[in-house]
Amino acid sequence: MSDEHATGSADGPPVAGEYVLGVLNAAERRAFEARMAQDPALRSEVEYWERRLGVLASELKPIDPPPRVWANIESALAARPAQSGFWHHLPFWRWAAIGSAAVAAASFVALAYIARVSTANEPLVATLQASGGQSRFVAAIDSGGRGLTIVPASLPDFGQRALELWLIAPGDHPRSLGLIELSRPVHIDLPNDLMPRVRPEATLAVSSEPPGGSPTGLPTGPVIASGKLTNL
């Protein structure tokens, strides 16, 4: 694992470190978390300090919790609906899309998926990554280029914000492909006028937008993940 995002210039207080240490008060913690939700570099820095300082926790002697804690957890889980349907397979997607061989693994899984939904010889796929390098989505173009399936890989919480998918062909401005979801794969029919733009080197990007999507027709919120289409 790389520490490259944690070594950047450190002007001002090292607030990610202060956050992880736990010295901030409640208001400062919420304010920092709001910033972190918009800034993958801050998140990386928090992960850096969690990893580095985390070893201090081993100074504590383990204490067995009373059995009622597990009993309470079990009852809490029982109240949740069971997972079913395609969602059931999602963790496999997610787990395939993360890790050191993220792109290769994600592409491999995309291939396996496409094998079921298409007969294309050279399917187009993209792994959409956060700026910190974390794989967030895997997208695959249907055979014939008429549709696209996008699958969430890792799922940070974006609250009430909508997620909008954009196609950016080289030299072109972003074209909306519609809203997507964090909780399940979404299939999108590509509009006829956009099909020619769906080719290798075009970029897919996901931005965080107000509920209902961008009011302007162009991305208004931060881009949370992007990646180029490539032939598998």
Next chain:
Amino acid sequence: MTVAPECAKVGVMSGPTGPTASLERDAARKQLVAALARVAGGDRGALQLLYRDTSAKLFAVCVRILRDEGEAEDVLQDVYTTVWQRAGTFDPARASPITWLVAIARNRSIDRLRSGAMAARTRTMEEADDVNDNAPNALAQIESLQEERRLTDCLGELEPRHAVAIRFAFIDGMTYDELARRMNVPLGTMKSWIRRSLLRLRECLER
């Protein structure tokens, strides 16, 4: 749930060192990664395994910060239901399972502590005997030996009082205010100690 006494718990302090211990630690880590993957897939049995192997460590983290076993039980329950929901966001390329779990347990405990629900509570700062501030060699088991040694070495390069402040902050979840009172220095001094120590630590860790 029956907790098998022979089960290997992670994060036991002062464990053995050497190649065998390192292999065991690797195996324990892989086991936790696999358990988290199964939890992400909705496998309750895997959550139970995860709980069996990590709950004593996380409970110690919660009890230490909250100084109240009842509160710590509530938070621990919250931690594992959170893990149940969010296991799919765990990324083994970015964190070890135990680092990820400890971070959740600490965040939940600190948030509970700062929520005001416990504001009236007076924390007894003298109950620090369950952590040995002078025993960096007790750092063990949850990360690679290399990471442990580096942190230990780098803490050793700080002024001793600063290193102690870093430990109190992390282990006890103290705010700047509490740290300043605990160590009997002005608030501004404590802030500059901690901030300078963080910068020095990073500089040292990157060396």
